[in-house]
Amino acid sequence: MNPLIQMTADEVNHLIYAYLRDSGFEHTAFTLRTEGQLDRSHLFNRHIPRGELVELLSKSLLYVEVETHWRGDTMVTECKAPFSLLRRHECSSEGIGAETNGYSDEYEQSRSNGIDNVQKRKAEPLVLEEPRVEKRAKRSAEPEASDDYFSLPSVSKKKDSKSDSSVDMDRASQPAVNTPSAEIVKKAKTKKAPGPGDDTTPLDAILSLTGHAAEVFVCAWNPKAPELLATGSKDATVRIWNMPNPPDNLSEFSRSPLNPPVILKHLPNSDQRDITSLDWNPDGTLLATGSYDSILRVWTAPGEHYMSHPQHQGPIFATRFSKSGRWLLSASLDGTACVWDVSEKKLYMQFRCHAECCLDVDWLDDSTFASCGADRLIHIMQLGNPSPIKTFDGHTNEVNQIKFNPSRTRLASCSDDQTARIWNITNLFRKPEPDSIPGLGTTTKPDSVITLKGHSDSIGSIGWCPAPSNSGHEIMATTSFDGTARLWDATTGECLRAISDHKRAAYTLTFSPEGKFLATGSGDGWLYIYNVATKERVWSWYAGHDKPGIYEIDWQQKGGINRIAMCLESRAVGVVDVTRVPALMAYM
Template sequence: MVDPIRIAAEEVNCLIYAYLQDSGYTHAAFAIRMESKLDRSPLISKHIPRGELIDLLSKSLLYLEVESHWKGDALSVNCKTPFSLLEPHKCSLEHTSVSAMQPPSISIAPLPEPTPALALKTNGNVEASKRKSSPTVGSIEGPAEKRAKRDSDDMEIDSSSESSKAKPSSAEPEKPPIPVPDLSVTKKTAKPKGRIQGPGDDFTNPRVILLLPGHKSEVFVCAFNPKKHRLLATGSKDAVVNLWDLPDPPLVGFAEQPAAPKTLDYFSKDEQGDLTSLHWNSEGTLIAIGSYDSVLRICTSSGELYFQHPQHQGPIFTTRFSKSGRWLLTASLDGTSCLWDVKERRLHKQYRCHTDCCLDVVWLNETTFATCGADQLIYILRVDEDEPIKTLSGHENEINQIKCNPSGTRLASCSDDMTARVWNVDSLSKPADAIPGLVASESIVVLEGHTHSVSAIGWCPDRSLALHPLIATSSFDGTARLWNSVTGECLKVFDDHRRPVYALSFSPDGRWLSTGSGDGWLHIYNVSLQEKEWSWYAGHDRPGVFEIDWQVHQGINRIALALECQQVAVIDVSKIPALGGVAPIVPGRPRINPPR
């Protein structure tokens, strides 16, 4: 005898929770997770494919159709009444138009298009946006799908938040939400849809920004080659990596459009092919590529495939070469991190420390590295040991990103618990301290103040600040903050964005801090003055700025941006007057210098 079908309330709650996350309803998802106590349920670790609730409801309508039309008579065969989840079905030969019903065919509305991650990839930026699920090792059947980081129409900053209380000055660029065109006006009096793409001031020539239109979908990641300064790699949701040969900016005038990029198409072409990470080795000869199809790929600077391996059982969020380039680390949704021997082209070790997805990895030195995950823990490991030598605990939610200071003595982390933390890892070289499983609780600086998930974190590279190095954080609360990493003091809140801030990057000399957001704005701040100096708007149509990479090389100073509008922007900083650059003389236009 077949057991009766049983549906548990926990199963329904998990499906609704996944649907709310897919749709970008972050607060509603959090509420149902807390009120239904899903964190205590073993079902929260199950992988739920994107759109599963919609798929099940679609199948239920098909079952209702079979149940209603099984007789096969003239009425049921020729029935023109549509099926609805909210209305009882009554067969009729006349088309019924009911406002609550769907159109006369079973049509499931698509979910909002997801935005990366990475991250919370966001970063990233990954990520670019990173899926907020909790699979255990071995629980994923095939590559996992991506959760929506946010929907562009749902993530306006709450009017009660700190960032929304700031009043813009007349010198600041306008910060409109994505506008809805007024279709009721005549063509003669129709107003423009919104602010056009371009600089936020009147002093920067728009040609300072070079737009590269080589991708067919959102661009998630970008990375300049550290040695071959003309080479820029960009990765997109279209499962393509483009290698651009950028001409050097001329001393006079503006950079010319580069030739068509070299396209790397070694990737899956389905919805699992989103690219999450690009990282060059220090010699600039190899680039490691992370993807949602779970396959690690390493390519040469000329575009040939050097190595690939399907070891991971879930999306790869992060790829990181060691300084020498001998080792490569990867972090995955399957809960593991892998250490690869690059020269031997093989897996050296796979670490299964985390009980939830592994979100980021970072090198402390050539033989020691750290991993973080959704299990709220950071593990310190060595290449010659199988178990962690230290466990850092204290965060109360998923840890999105970790970064090490240049000297390898401090580790910074940021989390969905709305805090960032600075950990002392200077004592790892002491033999007495290298005890597997030791929990570190000393010398932790907690950075508190954000009112939403902290998406990205970075160390200021200015060497003059060695005694009190600065840290920057960005958040889904629409702000970025500058901190004293020793005292934990918040030095400045930058609240110019209107939507979640996905990316941040210091200039290589530490003079400038740049931030990119879902509102379409790139803002650049003077770190010492703690003031905004320049802005650029990506446009009102799919405006997100997902990743920032800053290059300085022998007089060349430029920024690459990965954009939601399917383009890559390359900004010649040396020709932006507000940032100390010299404005090119344009025929027919007098040189204008901004007020200082």
């Protein structure tokens, strides 16, 4: 007779693989997939719901609580100590403030000595190399289960005959240590409908473009043809939507595209299908796409294939056209950045600049660019020179994103080390003064860096405000997996506002083109828009309960057109007509 409960190492590997990809750790997931040979498993193409690993672990905690508190034919109801996945529970009626905090000191001591941990791992049939601590923490502020997290299937339990109180079975199902009140549980079970967060914005002000067969990760408005919107998805396709212009009559609303989108099929040879990056060239005639299948592709605006090349040996994480459009940059998991001659349709030079994966690139000018990587370094490279002309170090973990400011005098970076940094590059090309003494340096002012501290988890996105503040200082924004966004004075490093409206990891941000607003998107399904001058939230929109994540935002403002595109976990693309949102038009 087969056991009723079965668990295989293959299933565990796939759950961890799905968790890593949901959390954005693509290169770690790629390593697990390769070493574990997951693509040979019959489970590889099976859909795993987002947050499945966390939800299963939460349900296991629920069972552990029942098992621990069941005493004969009664349940212990006075215990207020929390449960943890990695610590042994000890009952306590004094709650979280108790000296033991519900955990065994002896057990913790043995763990700190490595004895218990090592012995258990030796006995386990499946041994996986654990991700680094900071990687595991990247989602610690964001439970991946849905809002039904508090309404797991109930477990049969008896009440004390002398009391009408019973143990709260939902308590262990949440990752936090506090038991949710009945009011919180009730709210969690109530699903909010998708739509604006206010009562004045008509529902028709937001369009939902459907057609993608999986989560939508990237989007970009065409810089010259405002009707064209490109979107890329996990389904291995890019779609170019032809959006009608908003009607002149304010009583009417934007219409859906009259024709279906042009579909650019990438047809990967493997199951690594995600579209990871999109970038239009400056005149809007070409679209570069990066994919997890390692192939760089370029398309014309009408959707015809222009060029493709398999030079990279790993997923492509970024594509960037130079300002002139002559060059195209690509960054890859293989640790290299490639510069492509667009008109010649060929590789110009491959820069082997990082010991680990190259995560992002940005152009300084038409012959100079910056790259960052998992090796914690930022390099400034010049065409024709295989070695960096400048290297910035200081980050203590992976550097996720880099962006030059509009005046190209400073470079911003953000990292898994929970900091963002602003690097002064005004002296980048300054030559030493002729009277300087070799070995003693020069009178040139050394490069300076401003470190922005305040986030409590990895920072995944940064952005420069197109307009300076009233003081004349530049403003920068960051979003983090700690669920917060922050506005910074880029000159002094002062945090101007810490925004904590999101309840899950904040994935993306963008400023409106004129610099009046900051928009942020999160795994909680909310788009929040803030007035940069007042630092106050002025509008919001909710993506819905089912698959709520907002992965990327692109804001278009050209002539009388003012629109926001959103990439949604629900497989749709949201388009907000800002001219139909009274709360935003009040500031125009």
